[in-house]
Amino acid sequence: QHLIQVINPNTNVAMTHTIAEAARSVAAPSSEIIAVCSSQGVESIEGHFDEAIAAIGVLEQIKLGKEQGVSGHVIACFGDPGLLAARELASGPVIGIAEAAMHVATLVATRFSIVTTLPRTVIIARHLLRQYGFEHHCAALHAIDLPVLALEDGTGLAQLKVRERCIQAMKEDNSGAIVLGCGGMANLARELTSELGIPVIDGVTAAVKMVESLIALGVGTSKHGDLAYPNKKPLSGCFDMLS
Numbered sequence: 001q002h003l004i005q006v007i008n009p010n011t012n013v014a015m016t017h018t019i020a021e022a023a024r025s026v027a028a029p030s031s032e033i034i035a036v037c038s039s040q041g042v043e044s045i046e047g048h049f050d051e052a053i054a055a056i057g058v059l060e061q062i063k064l065g066k067e068q069g070v071s072g073h074v075i076a077c078f079g080d081p082g083l084l085a086a087r088e089l090a091s092g093p094v095i096g097i098a099e100a101a102m103h104v105a106t107l108v109a110t111r112f113s114i115v116t117t118l119p120r121t122v123i124i125a126r127h128l129l130r131q132y133g134f135e136h137h138c139a140a141l142h143a144i145d146l147p148v149l150a151l152e153d154g155t156g157l158a159q160l161k162v163r164e165r166c167i168q169a170m171k172e173d174n175s176g177a178i179v180l181g182c183g184g185m186a187n188l189a190r191e192l193t194s195e196l197g198i199p200v201i202d203g204v205t206a207a208v209k210m211v212e213s214l215i216a217l218g219v220g221t222s223k224h225g226d227l228a229y230p231n232k233k234p235l236s237g238c239f240d241m242l243s
């Protein structure tokens, strides 16, 4: 039995539940999903400011997960906030949902489109494409132009918009797969894949299976070089919780 920690970096409980359900829907019988969210910070992550705040929440949860003996971690926000910092802290694998979804898309298509929430977060996905080396694999990025928490408001409007943008991407982008650009979209991928006849990929489920694979391979985060544990030093003020 392996514990896999799935971290929603925002503080929204409903979205944490959506993410947890998706993670558990694909987890192997040998995996136990520990779903958590940041204990403080932002209720949704919609830009650079939010990402910076969320990264601290991620690090706090990574530390707690380590103390609980988890075997691996998922950062369940499409900005992959705090990913490399989390890898310094962690000994097991740490996978962000954006990198996971992008990797899976490149395994089944030569080019993919991304459908995310607010237009202002598109640049964050662009930065990740460059950082991960997938810039030339991404045909286009689309935003439904609704706030992240519209996905949890119960009206179904955001889900309708995601479907519309996926259909538009299929028609316009000449890409073979679509990546859903938000942890809160995790429960939409299977239905959209079968309805639209194109791989619609969610990063939460992709990341859970990648963490499981790395655990099975006996591959943890490298502690050789820049992802070694952080240099020991006193952490003052509110950061004391990270020491």
Ligand SMILES: O=C(O)C[C@H]1NC(=O)NC1=O
Binding pocket: 010, 043, 044, 045, 046, 076, 077, 078, 079, 116, 117, 118, 121, 148, 181, 182, 183, 184
């Ligand atoms: O960047 C986005 O639009 C989505 C991102 N924000 C958030 O609170 N969870 C996420 O996955």
